[in-house]
Amino acid sequence: MIHKLNPIVYLQIASIFFIVQFSACAQEENRITPLTTEDFRFDGPLGSDGAHIVEIDTNYFKITLDHAPNQPGWPNKLNFEIHQNAKGNDLTLEVEFEGGPGMSFNEYAQSWSYDGLNWNPVHWKYGRDESPQYDILKLPVFEEDHVYVGTQVPMSFEDAEGMKKKWEEHPHTSLHTIGESIHGRPLYRLEITDPTSPFAPENRWVHYFANQHPGEHNSQWRMAGMVDWILSEEGEDFRQRSISHFIFFMSPDAPTYGWYRVNREGIDMNRSYRPEGSNREEQTHEAYLWQKDLEELMASETPVTTIWAMHTWQGIVEPLLRPGPEIGSTLGPWTEFRDIIKKNDPDSLVKPLAVREGMPGYGAVSWTEGPHEQFGITAILCEGAGAFYTKEINVVSGEVLIKSIAEYYN
Numbered sequence: 001m002i003h004k005l006n007p008i009v010y011l012q013i014a015s016i017f018f019i020v021q022f023s024a025c026a027q028e029e030n031r032i033t034p035l036t037t038e039d040f041r042f043d044g045p046l047g048s049d050g051a052h053i054v055e056i057d058t059n060y061f062k063i064t065l066d067h068a069p070n071q072p073g074w075p076n077k078l079n080f081e082i083h084q085n086a087k088g089n090d091l092t093l094e095v096e097f098e099g100g101p102g103m104s105f106n107e108y109a110q111s112w113s114y115d116g117l118n119w120n121p122v123h124w125k126y127g128r129d130e131s132p133q134y135d136i137l138k139l140p141v142f143e144e145d146h147v148y149v150g151t152q153v154p155m156s157f158e159d160a161e162g163m164k165k166k167w168e169e170h171p172h173t174s175l176h177t178i179g180e181s182i183h184g185r186p187l188y189r190l191e192i193t194d195p196t197s198p199f200a201p202e203n204r205w206v207h208y209f210a211n212q213h214p215g216e217h218n219s220q221w222r223m224a225g226m227v228d229w230i231l232s233e234e235g236e237d238f239r240q241r242s243i244s245h246f247i248f249f250m251s252p253d254a255p256t257y258g259w260y261r262v263n264r265e266g267i268d269m270n271r272s273y274r275p276e277g278s279n280r281e282e283q284t285h286e287a288y289l290w291q292k293d294l295e296e297l298m299a300s301e302t303p304v305t306t307i308w309a310m311h312t313w314q315g316i317v318e319p320l321l322r323p324g325p326e327i328g329s330t331l332g333p334w335t336e337f338r339d340i341i342k343k344n345d346p347d348s349l350v351k352p353l354a355v356r357e358g359m360p361g362y363g364a365v366s367w368t369e370g371p372h373e374q375f376g377i378t379a380i381l382c383e384g385a386g387a388f389y390t391k392e393i394n395v396v397s398g399e400v401l402i403k404s405i406a407e408y409y410n
């Protein structure tokens with residue numbers, strides 16, 4: 001006897017069968033492969049030399065950081081790429097540094113990005129004060145396969161080079177290559193001035209802005225904000241009345257290795273000045289070339305009026321002034337400069353300008369004290385911005401400063 005199935009029951013069984021099949025298919029398509037150590041790289045444009053990664057659990061890894069050349073107490077920063085397979089995975093990292101007391105890797109917020117342009121802040125669980133050699137970083141579930149992670153709001157040498165190439169298209173800029181780093185990267189100085197200005201070059205103010213510590217990226221975005229403002233319509237008058245020089249990386253080899261303060265020789269780039277004069281034998285390679293270039297500018301018909309050393313430490317932007325001869329003579333008193341900055345800073349991104357007289361400083365081997373001692377020029381140590389977590393806010397802080405420079409040095 002043939003068993004006759006009720007057609008409705010038959011349909012129900014068939015549809016259950018179909019649903020089971022379909023959801024199995026969907027699971028197959030959405031199946032997420034957890035991250036493996038193979039998905040990470042530490043040698044891209046933003047890298048961390050010698051970093052060692054091991055898997056602890058699903059999407060949970062431990063990274064041990066290595067140290068800067070000749071500086072066993074100075075950890076390389078945590079910069080890396082997930083070059084594949086990130087989508088759908090979250091990520092937890094235990095990070096440690098075994099190099100003994102010295103600097104910390106976790107004094108600033110980290111950032112992550114899908115494209116290396118738009119960055120999102122991510123904060124350490126403990127931070128330097130609580131746990132200077134061990135910390136935990138948790139990243140969200142990723143929506144794309146490729147992810148970049150770096151310290152502060154990162155800027156690679158290639159990022160800076162790309163921006164300079166773009167800025168170079170403006171007729172008021174020239175990009176000078178003053179030499180090469182130890183690894184052969186060009187040492188760029190971007191110069192901005194209006195060559196058709198009615199003001200003779202020797203009557204223009206000359207400002208020199210440079211980053212010594214390559215891992216202090218927030219200070220580089222501050223400079224990017226300055227450049228964009230100078231090249232905007234608002235900066236037209238400033239381009240006529242002044243000459244500006246920008247150096248985004250005195251140590252351009254650093255970002256791919258995660259070196260925070262140094263060059264290949266492990267020299268702290270803000271302890272690399274020689275107030276007696278540049279000397280190939282006495283100075284580390286890049287510092288010698290930069291100081292020689294500065295000395296050539298000082299001997300030209302357009303010597304530098306102000307030298308700005310662009311750095312990052314905790315808090316908001318903090319400019320500290322060593323006044324040169326123009327302040328309080330050709331120009332108003334330094335307090336006028338301070339008040340102009342305050343007026344141009346509605347969001348309170350910059351601490352009131354302060355004079356460094358009597359403060360200990362870092363001695364004449366730094367890129368503020370050194371040029372101030374060698375040439376007597378105005379020198380500003382521009383610190384802070386560790387409290388800023390986005391590119392945009394760093395850019396705005398740079399606009400505040402450059403607008404104020406334009407107004408005071410009028």
Ligand SMILES: [Zn+2]
Nearest residue numbers: 213216311312
């Ligand atoms: Zn610094």
